[in-house]
Amino acid sequence: MSAAMNVIVILPSWLGAADRESLIAMATRLPVSRVDALAFTGDASPGTVAARAVSEMDTIASSASLVLLPAGPDGEQCAALVAARMQGASFGRCTSVEVADGAVHARRGAFGGRAELLLRSDSRITCATLRPQACDRGAAAVHAVEIAIEDPPRTAEPVASNSALPRVDGAQVVVSGGRGMAGAEGFDLLARIASALGAGLGGSLPAVDAGWVPVAHQVGQSGKFVTPKVYFAVGISGTPQHLAGISPQARIVALNSDRDAPIFQRCDVAVEGDWREILPLLAHRLETDAQG
Amino acid sequence: MHVAVLVAGVADPKWPLPRDITLASLEAHGAAHAALSPFDEAALEIALKLRDADASVRITALVAGDEAFARRIAGWRPDAIHRIEIVNASRFDGLACGRALAEALRSLAPDASLVLMGREFGDFDDGTACAALAHAAVLDHVALVLALERRGDDLWAVRQRSDGLERVKLPARALLSATNDLGNRLRHPLMKNVMMAKKAAIASWKAPEADDARASGLHLDKVQAAPEPQRRTESEWLQGTPRQKADALAQMLRSASQS
Numbered sequence: 001m002s003a004a005m006n007v008i009v010i011l012p013s014w015l016g017a018a019d020r021e022s023l024i025a026m027a028t029r030l031p032v033s034r035v036d037a038l039a040f041t042g043d044a045s046p047g048t049v050a051a052r053a054v055s056e057m058d059t060i061a062s063s064a065s066l067v068l069l070p071a072g073p074d075g076e077q078c079a080a081l082v083a084a085r086m087q088g089a090s091f092g093r094c095t096s097v098e099v100a101d102g103a104v105h106a107r108r109g110a111f112g113g114r115a116e117l118l119l120r121s122d123s124r125i126t127c128a129t130l131r132p133q134a135c136d137r138g139a140a141a142v143h144a145v146e147i148a149i150e151d152p153p154r155t156a157e158p159v160a161s162n163s164a165l166p167r168v169d170g171a172q173v174v175v176s177g178g179r180g181m182a183g184a185e186g187f188d189l190l191a192r193i194a195s196a197l198g199a200g201l202g203g204s205l206p207a208v209d210a211g212w213v214p215v216a217h218q219v220g221q222s223g224k225f226v227t228p229k230v231y232f233a234v235g236i237s238g239t240p241q242h243l244a245g246i247s248p249q250a251r252i253v254a255l256n257s258d259r260d261a262p263i264f265q266r267c268d269v270a271v272e273g274d275w276r277e278i279l280p281l282l283a284h285r286l287e288t289d290a291q292g
Numbered sequence: 293m294h295v296a297v298l299v300a301g302v303a304d305p306k307w308p309l310p311r312d313i314t315l316a317s318l319e320a321h322g323a324a325h326a327a328l329s330p331f332d333e334a335a336l337e338i339a340l341k342l343r344d345a346d347a348s349v350r351i352t353a354l355v356a357g358d359e360a361f362a363r364r365i366a367g368w369r370p371d372a373i374h375r376i377e378i379v380n381a382s383r384f385d386g387l388a389c390g391r392a393l394a395e396a397l398r399s400l401a402p403d404a405s406l407v408l409m410g411r412e413f414g415d416f417d418d419g420t421a422c423a424a425l426a427h428a429a430v431l432d433h434v435a436l437v438l439a440l441e442r443r444g445d446d447l448w449a450v451r452q453r454s455d456g457l458e459r460v461k462l463p464a465r466a467l468l469s470a471t472n473d474l475g476n477r478l479r480h481p482l483m484k485n486v487m488m489a490k491k492a493a494i495a496s497w498k499a500p501e502a503d504d505a506r507a508s509g510l511h512l513d514k515v516q517a518a519p520e521p522q523r524r525t526e527s528e529w530l531q532g533t534p535r536q537k538a539d540a541l542a543q544m545l546r547s548a549s550q551s
Contacts, residue, residue, distance in 0.1 A: 123509030211474025
């Protein structure tokens with residue numbers, strides 16, 4: 001056990017309760033004696049959270065501290081700011097973090113998930129973000145502190161959304177489309193299917209780039225990480241960048257007209273076919289069943 | 293108004309990575325197959341739209357790539373363009389990269405009141421560099437920006453929040469990290485500008501060695517090919533007519549959504 005190292009978990013308000021517990025549990029499984037959890041409430045941006053976390057850490061940071069945050073654009077931003085303010089190091093979005101020999105070791109993807117960096121930090125403060133994954137708590141004791149903060153006043157206004165597309169966050173089933181949809185028309189069908197199922201609607205980066213689905217629905221390395229029971233991938237080739245956004249526990253059902261598409265090497269259920277033929281039938285079937 | 297746009301480029305993902313993966317081989321691969329990322333494109337297009345609407349806007353492009361890549365960026369006719377060389381070690385250390393970019397801004401575009409960059413800066417970054425730059429350059433950071441709107445003398449950014457879109461009034465000096473959206477897809481450059489870019493003199497600036505990542509205590513022990521995703525079982529292939537496949541899918545998806 002690295003007695004000199006402690007772990008500080010920053011739990012911003014945008015993180016749900018289940019993910020908060022998962023991140024704490026992941027921290028307690030590291031070979032450290034103490035985990036400090038800073039649980040934030042209130043509408044606060046990554047900058048505000050980072051500034052307050054740094055002031056709290058002045059009293060709890062050890063001679064060496066690992067600071068864990070949830071992965072995602074806000075998490076990476078917050079981690080970078082904490083590390084910069086404390087003259088530490090930031091690994092960014094890691095796939096694993098370990099503590100050994102007084103240093104922090106991590107693995108992080110690069111080149112769109114095609115390469116892997118094995119990083120090590122001997123900085124006094126090392127920040128890392130991780131995807132929360134449910135697990136049992138380990139041996140380390142947890143000291144939790146609740147912090148209520150709000151952003152300072154700023155001039156901002158919500159923008160009325162012109163879509164009521166179902167979100168992917170927390171969805172049991174995610175219905176997702178990619179470049180193979182070839183246009184927005186297919187996403188209308190996917191939206192009907194998602195609506196009939198109470199599922200989330202996702203898209204790959206090319207689909208977002210083409211404007212067929214808003215960026216808030218993007219799944220993948222640069223988008224959301226989703227943890228559904230079933231991920232229905234339509235017209236998605238299956239690049240590592242896209243698959244990096246899908247939980248390994250998710251059952252992937254793939255519909256694609258190209259039998260050689262890489263997604264068929266990774267999916268659990270494969271459907272070769274033209275979405276133009278199959279999706280209208282699927283949408284009709286689900287809507288009819290829902291009415292019955 | 294002076295706008296600085298930072299462009300990193302990525303290795304075009306349609307080209308496989310080299311078999312022998314090292315920092316140097318990845319660097320060479322990235323240079324040989326350099327492409328604008330969707331986030332680079334968004335940042336550049338937002339700057340160009342700003343200049344379209346106001347001819348007094350000056351754009352300085354700072355390109356972290358080789359000369360050929362910088363010439364491609366010159367094809368969009370920024371008012372000034374510089375190549376910036378960041379030492380290899382800073383590529384994987386987002387904080388060191390942010391410090392180097394802040395130094396480049398101080399040297400090459402000190403009066404820029406608006407700085408635009410993609411939300412990920414190159415193939416090694418996952419969103420750390422823009423936050424680190426904002427800290428090092430003491431700029432207000434507005435993340436996940438889709439578009440800019442002008443209202444009178446004020447500029448507003450439309451940005452993505454986790455729970456929807458919002459419009460934020462920009463302070464006098466700000467760093468915007470852009471994300472991809474239909475509204476900010478990069479236009480094609482004019483052919484005459486592409487031809488002029490081929491002859492343009494592009495100055496190069498090198499980050500001081502002091503910004504090397506080793507100063508922050510971050511070390512790269514190894515770089516390797518990412519592990520293949522683990523398959524749990526063989527795929528089950530659905531057979532039959534389109535209707536039979538649709539019926540089987542309906543049953544499978546409904547079952548998952550109700551459990």
